[in-house]
Amino acid sequence: MEKTNYFDKSFYICEAQADKYTHIIIYPMKTKRVNRRDFFRLSATAGVSAIVVPGAAAAARTGLLSGNESEIPVRTLGRTGVKLPILSMGVMRADNPNVVRAAYNSGIFHFDTAHGYQNGKNEEMLGKFFTGKARDSFFIATKGKFDYPLKEDFEETYGKLMDLSLQRLNMDHVDLFYTHALDKVEEVKDERVIAVLKKFKEEGKTRFIGFSAHAGKPELLDAAVETGVYDVILLSYNFKLSNLKETEDAIARAAKAGIGLVAMKTMTGGTEDAAGKKKINAEACLKWAWKNEHITTAIPGFSNYDELEECLAAARNPELTSGEQEYLASLCGQEMLYCQQCGKCRTQCPEHLPIPDIMRAYMYAYGYKYSRMSKETLAELELSPDICSNCETCQVTCPSGFDVSAKIAAITPVMQVPNEFLT
Ligand code: SF4
Numbered sequence: 001m002e003k004t005n006y007f008d009k010s011f012y013i014c015e016a017q018a019d020k021y022t023h024i025i026i027y028p029m030k031t032k033r034v035n036r037r038d039f040f041r042l043s044a045t046a047g048v049s050a051i052v053v054p055g056a057a058a059a060a061r062t063g064l065l066s067g068n069e070s071e072i073p074v075r076t077l078g079r080t081g082v083k084l085p086i087l088s089m090g091v092m093r094a095d096n097p098n099v100v101r102a103a104y105n106s107g108i109f110h111f112d113t114a115h116g117y118q119n120g121k122n123e124e125m126l127g128k129f130f131t132g133k134a135r136d137s138f139f140i141a142t143k144g145k146f147d148y149p150l151k152e153d154f155e156e157t158y159g160k161l162m163d164l165s166l167q168r169l170n171m172d173h174v175d176l177f178y179t180h181a182l183d184k185v186e187e188v189k190d191e192r193v194i195a196v197l198k199k200f201k202e203e204g205k206t207r208f209i210g211f212s213a214h215a216g217k218p219e220l221l222d223a224a225v226e227t228g229v230y231d232v233i234l235l236s237y238n239f240k241l242s243n244l245k246e247t248e249d250a251i252a253r254a255a256k257a258g259i260g261l262v263a264m265k266t267m268t269g270g271t272e273d274a275a276g277k278k279k280i281n282a283e284a285c286l287k288w289a290w291k292n293e294h295i296t297t298a299i300p301g302f303s304n305y306d307e308l309e310e311c312l313a314a315a316r317n318p319e320l321t322s323g324e325q326e327y328l329a330s331l332c333g334q335e336m337l338y339c340q341q342c343g344k345c346r347t348q349c350p351e352h353l354p355i356p357d358i359m360r361a362y363m364y365a366y367g368y369k370y371s372r373m374s375k376e377t378l379a380e381l382e383l384s385p386d387i388c389s390n391c392e393t394c395q396v397t398c399p400s401g402f403d404v405s406a407k408i409a410a411i412t413p414v415m416q417v418p419n420e421f422l423t
Pocket residue numbers: 339340341342343344345346355356359397398399400401402404
């Protein structure tokens with residue numbers, strides 16, 4: 001019998017028996033995200049797919065997946081040769097292992113986490129969930145961040161970071177390890193970084209190596225091609241990119257060089273308005289990203305059953321309709337929550353504030369409604385408490401039309417909010 005013990009007193013626990021599996025379904029009392037209808041729908045889903053999907057997921061790894069076994073198309077992740085469904089799970093926001101279970105049972109195979117997500121609890125949750133499951137029935141990616149320029153003890157501290165991630169995940173290796181959030185060409189090409197990544201691979205701690213990049217900088221992809229060592233790049237890719245043509249050209253060059261491409265930030269912040277009030281059409285966003293055949297898979301950060309279902313609906317019918325195309329086109333000229341991470345504001349700001357990262361934190365809180373991640377992101381920036389106080393007027397003119405100082409004023413108070421009050 002498979003059991004999860006990942007619950008606390010705020011949850012009700014229900015059980016749904018399915019042939020040889022017992023699923024413990026936990027749903028929160030405090031929110032209305034899962035209602036009675038959702039519960040029965042999920043129970044039914046778990047019962048059916050538990051029998052079918054683990055085998056299908058394992059088959060996907062070896063390239064045997066046929067259209068009859070899973071309704072989600074698969075693509076090959078560059079030179080790794082690994083076949084992945086076009087829909088993966090960005091686990092970042094998820095803290096309910098039963099959403100992970102529902103994704104796994106629905107044929108999702110690739111789960112993306114990071115060392116820093118939820119202060120390590122995200123990796124721990126996945127470690128508990130995957131314990132006892134066939135190692136070839138899932139593909140796990142994690143990420144580790146480092147400060148640049150590198151400190152003297154970089155190799156040692158980064159090695160410890162990797163070991164701690166493996167310990168939390170309760171695995172002897174991950175499938176993919178990314179250096180997290182690279183922003184400069186010299187970071188991608190840094191010999192010390194490359195040497196550590198190669199060592200992780202040689203030691204069998206990861207099968208493949210890559211990097212993630214929030215910034216829409218095509219030059220990072222070209223730098224990766226030049227090094228010849230990165231197997232996969234996790235990049236921001238969406239219909240709002242201001243340098244879409246340059247990005248797609250660089251994606252094509254990277255794909256030609258055998259690098260696997262994974263898309264994030266496909267939902268451009270989760271809402272279609274700058275105030276963060278109107279949810280974006282997630283299906284349209286995902287289908288748009290999958291139109292690019294070089295994108296192997298996308299990692300939307302769904303954290304509840306409704307969001308998962310929306311993503312699954314897109315993956316099972318990934319053709320972008322003309323209506324969806326028109327909808328996305330109508331959003332192109334509109335100010336939304338998505339910061340292009342172009343960095344133009346950094347040079348304009350006399351304090352050289354890490355504005356792109358602060359805008360990302362803003363998006364997490366106002367778009368994803370995930371204020372904890374927002375606080376964590378800001379904490380990493382070590383901002384002074386009197387940020388912006390030396391300016392009478394903000395010097396920054398953002399090409400996306402962001403009122404940068406207003407957004408900074410709106411998000412930095414989250415740093416003072418105790419964690420128990422955050423979403
Ligand atoms: S705030 Fe504006 S200028 Fe700064 S990185 Fe974002 S889009 Fe670029």
